[in-house]
Amino acid sequence: MLEVKDISAAYGKAIALKDISLYVGEGEIVSLIGANGAGKTTTLRVITGILRPLRGDVVFQEKSIVGMEPYQIASLGIIHVPEGRGLFPDMTVRENLEMGAFMRTDRDEIERDMEFVYSLFPVLKEREKQLAGTLSGGEQQMLAIGKGLMGGPKLLLLDEPSLGLAPLLVDRIFETINQINRERRVTILIAEQNAYMALSISHRAYVIENGVTVMEGTGKDLLGNEHVRKAYLGI
Ligand SMILES: Nc1ncnc2c1ncn2[C@@H]1O[C@H](COP(=O)(O)OP(=O)(O)OP(=O)(O)O)[C@@H](O)[C@H]1O
Ligand SMILES: [Mg+2]
Incomplete structure (x- = not known):
């Protein structure tokens, strides 16, 4: 894909x-794991068209997308949930979700996706009219993922979905990512420092070090790999 x-x-x-x-x-x-500054976010930025690469190609559904504008890439179904979450703090929860769908015209499906997001995160429904900027960190992360889903993604790019969240909430978020993949058949690429959680839910993963992919494998294989255990799992 x-x-x-x-x-x-x-x-x-x-x-x-x-x-x-x-x-x-x-x-x-699929997950990209690696230390601070390894190049995970930069890789996502190249895919979404925010950063033009010096060399190389990005192919999505058999078409090269390098050089396309970010909005064109988004309209192909590559939806980015950025580090820092990309919410509109002065808009309500519901308005943020609607903004996520602004490029779509399929009204009925947008409404269905809104219900799906509210079923994943009931707290967002309760706080529908609250300003996004006043939500807790965990609620903002849920809203960011929800907003991404409202874009009707074929490929969802999640940058550090666990950043700043308490351990229980981290479990929840990763469980939900898994559920989105299974129930909505959305393909997902995650950039994540929490290697353990990322590898636990990933079919495959890449280890990035200093701007290079140094290792590739199934989530399970990498969880058992000596180098990964020492460098990223602290075992
Ligand atoms: N806007 C920028 N201007 C200059 N250098 C940048 C910029 N953004 C990132 N870099 C540099 O590019 C390299 C890769 O950064 P990147 O943000 O992709 O890392 P990362 O793997 O996402 O790290 P983290 O886990 O800390 O989010 C780093 O050396 C970083 O300092
Ligand atoms: Mg990053």
């Missing part, structure tokens, strides 16, 4: 990615 081929990218003169390659198959949950 998505192929990132030998991508190099930089911010000014600072090289952030050096020939990154990865693949996400239809229906999969």
Whole structure:
């Protein structure tokens, strides 16, 4: 479904990615794990068209999308839930969800997706009229994922969905990501520092170090891998 081929990218003169390659198959949950500054977020930015790569190609459903504008890429069904969540703090919960669907015209399905989001996160329904900026960190993360779902994703890109959340809530969020994948058949690519949680729910994963993919495997294999255990799981 998505192929990132030998991508190099930089911010000014600072090289952030050096020939990154990865693949996400239809229906999969794939994770990118790695330390601070490894290049996870940058990889997602290249996929969404926010950052133009120096070299390489990104192919989505057999078409190259490098050089397309972010809104065009979003309209193909690649929906990004950014680090920092990308909410409109002065708009209500419901308005944020509606903004997530602004490129769509299928009214009935939008309404159905809204109900699906509220069934995943009932607290959002209770707080429908509350301003997004006044939600707790965990509620904002739920809203960010909900807003992403309202975009009608074929491929959902989640950047650090567990960031800043209490352990119980981290479990919930990852369970919900799994549920979205299973029930809605949404393909999911996650950038995540919480390697244990990410690997636990992923079909496959890549380890990124200094802008390079250094390892690839099933979630299960990487959870058992010596290097991954030492460097990322603290075992
Ligand atoms: N806007 C920017 N301007 C300059 N350099 C940047 C910018 N954003 C990221 N970088 C640099 O690019 C490299 C990769 O950063 P990136 O944000 O992709 O890492 P990451 O793997 O997402 O890390 P984290 O786990 O901390 O989110 C880092 O060295 C970082 O300092
Ligand atoms: Mg990041």
